[in-house]
Amino acid sequence: MRDKRRITGALAVVMAGSMILSACASQESKQPSGSPGPSGNGGKTDKTIKVTAYHTGAYNPQVPMPAREDDPIRQMLEKAVNVDFNMIIPPSDQKIAKLNTMIASGDIPDMIFMPDRATAIQYYDQGILADLDSYLKDYPALQSRFKPEEWEAMKYKGKTFGTPGYEFVNGIQGWWIRNDWLTKLGLKAPTTPDELMNVMKAFTFNDPDGNGKNDTYGFVTGIGKDGSLTSMGWQMIFWMFGVNPNTVDMVDGKLTFDNSDPRMQEALAYIKSMLDAKVVDPDWVTINDGTALDKKMYAGKSGILIGDWRRMEKTSQQAMKDVSGEVPDWIVIPPVKGPHGDQTIGLKSFQNNSWVISKTAAKDPEKVKRILALLQYWYTDKDFYPWANYGIKGVSWDVVDGKIQRLTENMSKKEVSDKYLWTTNYALPRRADDALYFNFTNPRTTDFQKINLQYVKPNPVNPFIVPDPNDRLYSDRNKYVNEMFLKFMMGKEPLSNWDAFLKTLDSKFEYAKFKEYATTQLKEAGALK
Structure with missing residues (x-):
């Protein structure tokens, strides 16, 4: 919630990347009904596609992510749209440096969380990012999830370079x-x-x-x-x-x-x-x-x-x-x-962060569709919402008398909160x-x-x-x-x-x-x- 959109500090981000860029099961939940498939309309495909996400927007990047078998949230994402989902979370002080190294070596992630608009534009101008306009029309739930002005912030030179990352908290x-x-x-x-x-x-x-x-x-x-x-x-x-x-x-x-x-x-x-x-x-x-x-x-x-x-x-x-x-x-x-x-009390927060898709991934149009389907499920599915944002059912939240309740007393125990702190990295x-x-x-x-x-x-x-x-x-x-x-x-x-x-x-x-x-x-x- 640190919400911060001044122009000061952005220059360092822009200049830092320019030189390199130029070189260029146990707790698994059943898939909720109506969850979006790769085409965005509930369709399915038998082909599993591997998707790598570079996640600079993680709320607790210092916490290691568990293996797939111990991560029911990942399992739900993968099952919903039939992907093999691998999430790379860089250290806080190496977000851009590590990404630049991967790009320079040709190991470009499929989807990348951009921390600010200046960085996204820098990569777009270097030809790293794909245009998404021709795909987004097939994902109406994802489009309606954010306000028009938040989508407007995703445009550059008349093209949509990404999807909104997370809502900033105003006030x-x-x-x-x-x-x-x-x-x-x-x-x-x-x-x-x-x-x-x-x-x-x-x-x-x-x-x-x-x-x-x-x-x-x-x-x-x-x-x-x-x-x-x-x-x-x-x-x-x-x-x-x-x-x-x-x-x-x-x-x-x-x-x-x-x-x-x-x-x-x-x-x-x-x-x-x-x-x-x-x-x-x-x-x-x-x-x-x-x-x-x-x-x-x-x-x-x-x-x-x-x-x-x-x-x-x-x-x-x-x-x-x-x-x-x-x-x-x-x-x-x-x-x-x-x-x-x-x-x-100040200026309204600008939709400064985003998920973008690399041009490397866009060489396979089906992969782009699968990524957008993944984002649509992640951001819009009502049954998935508490898993993504509150954590593990029965540990940090549960349904009591038909309503979701946070298990605050349970999560106040250090041994429990420490064990499940990694779940916050899905809470976008x-x-x-x-x-x-x-x-x-x-x-x-x-x-x-x-x-x-x-x-x-x-x-x-x-x-x-x-x-x-x-x-x-x-x-x-x-x-x-x-x-x-x-x-x-x-x-x-x-x-x-x-x-x-x-x-x-x-x-x-x-x-x-x-x-x-x-x-x-x-x-x-x-x-x-």
């Missing part, structure tokens, strides 16, 4: 606030920037925990290890003004580059006022991962933070009790509405709103997610921008932006120098050239008229 990060502190101080949840500042000041200076000490803060956040400001909490303050660092957006039909947008200057000024007012936990400059932010929440000395919608699950509540001796009344609230009417078809899959223990968790989902902003252009491999300044430009924004926030660089910053961004880091390249790309992709 993960949201605004958490101490409701008990609001009640004690006679305050309401903030809805405007001014109200937010007043609440943060009260949480900092009005002794909300009643211990008589000046040891609380209104807001706790951090920065990425690379100096980025888009993941630890500051991003929500930026979004309050309708912008976010290193983001390209569309506002009222016009393309906007947020780094140089006047609203960015407003956002930085507001953040500076927060820091000047000393309402932000001063440790924010050293908090650079989720674990550190968790510890701050557990300690009970912060009133507002940005966090995962599952922060009040039982495990987190226990951690709070262990650290601070209490479980505060943390609640999720709608994002604060900014001065221009912006009220958002899980629905993004499947509360049973996420196994919530707090009934309010679903409500918290629903609040966040109301404020997810459309993402019409940013995902279509793939960095120019010839842009030698791409990384340095982003680094400069991050460094300057931090200086503006902390007062080390006066905001009166904003125009000078923009001039340097253009003259030294060729931001105008990046804008021109991005605009051209978006027009070619049809995302900009």
